[in-house]
Every structure is written in C-alpha cells, then in structure tokens.
Amino acid sequence: MYSFGWQGYQNPWRRMREMEQEMSRLLGDYSGTRPASFPPVNIYADNDGATVAAELSGVDPQDLDISVHGHTLAVRGERKTPEDSENARWLRQERVFGQFSRNIDLAFDVDPESVEAMYRDGVLKIRLRRAESDKPKQIAVSS
C-alpha cells in the first residue's frame, strides 16, 4: 500500500495519478471489466504539442470541466446515472457512473490560449500546443 511521505523529489501530479490509478485498480478489480482509470486516455505527441484522446461515452459535454495549468491537463466531470433507473430493477451492471477526475502530466508547458477540446461519438479529444517559451530554440554557431 501507499506511504504518503515524500521519498526524495517526486512530481506531485505523477504521485497523485499513481494514487488515483491504484484506487481505481482496487475498485476496478471487483468486476474485472473496468479500465484502470476512468476515462482511459491515449496521448499522441508531436513537435508542436500533444493530442489527448479519452474514451468517455455517455457524458453531457456541459458536465465536462477541462483546465490547463503549467504542464498539467485536468479533466473533470460527471457521468450521470440514467434517469429511469430508480424505478428499474438492475439485471446487469458493468458501466460506471459518478464523478471522475484525471490529472495528466504532459511534460511540457501548455499554451492555455490554444487549447481546443471536442467531444464526438463518446470520444473526447483535446489538442494542446506547447507554449512558445517551452519550444526548443535553434542556436546558430558562429565561427
């Protein structure tokens, strides 16, 4: 299990994500069908930045809260339980509901003005560009 003390220097966000994943894993083991974290994300990197894709079906885009701070992307939201579920009898439950929160460490400073998010067909895609100050600079060598 986790000890919460600092063991030398560690990125606190990464630490948080590890704890979050550990919690999800422990809870997820119950059904065996759930991913380690919700929603699962893929990160596609390129020279200008990165695109984060998340499998997040059945969410109202209004219930999504996306923010960027430094090199961390935070995605928060809620997947609501179906409205008619109170009068219904559950025969099988494999989908997860409730609030979720993910902090993703991108390893580069993000330009907060250029972030674009799109939600379509249950997939959330967030385009993040590297901040100008974070881009590599070519140094000319003079002889």
Next chain:
Amino acid sequence: MADTKSTDLQKRQDAQVQQAVEPASNERLFIAPTDIRETNENIILMADMPGVRPDGVAVTLENNVLTVRGTVADEHRSTEAPAYEEYESGNYQRSFTLSDEIDRDGIEARMNNGVLTLTLPKTMPSQKKIEVKTG
C-alpha cells in the same frame, strides 16, 4: 415467481458472451460494458461503445439471440502509435439470448454520445387466473 425468468436470462447471457468472444477473423473485437435494467414495461440495455456513430451500429435478432455490433468510425481509430496508451480502438460485439417475453417488433435502438440504448418491450402475458375451489 417473477424473478426466475430474469435470473435465467442473465445466466444465458454469460453463455452467449463466451461464444461471442471467439471471432474467426483477426479483427479486434471488444466486449462493450453493458447495463441491463428491467422496468414494468421494458427491458433496457445500454452498452458503451465510444467511437461508434449511429450508422456504425448493427443490431440483429436471430433465433432468440440478439447481437449488437459497433464499428468504430475511422476518425476515432489510431493512425499513429500513441506516446502513452491506456486503451486500444477496435470494434465491439456482444450477444444476448432473449426470453420469449419480448415483443420483437417493438425493439427500439438509439445511439447517443457513444452509448447504445436498446428498448425491448415486454409482451403482456395473457392473464389467466385459476380459481381454487374449496370443499
């Protein structure tokens, strides 16, 4: 007892799932996480199929077996290897055995934000009350 039928339904679903996960091709198929709820009028099935558009859904019913298939839109398939990966994209398939109490002609399918909702109306059983005579 009303519960008996539902328990049977669930048991048979498990058997069907076993069969469904053995495709004959090398196509990547995933089992969509599915909820099934029962109200007085309907059985409601909801399946998570992120990346599937309404035109990518196929629902077939043959010999009591309901098969749900979802094909992921090209836009949501990975064209390059992710730098960090928690999920793989692929198509979805799953089969369920229906009990006889479903009105087949009334089945409705709706696809919204990557969630397939199937409404399966229950047929009303013909009421037949047996009177117990005393004496």
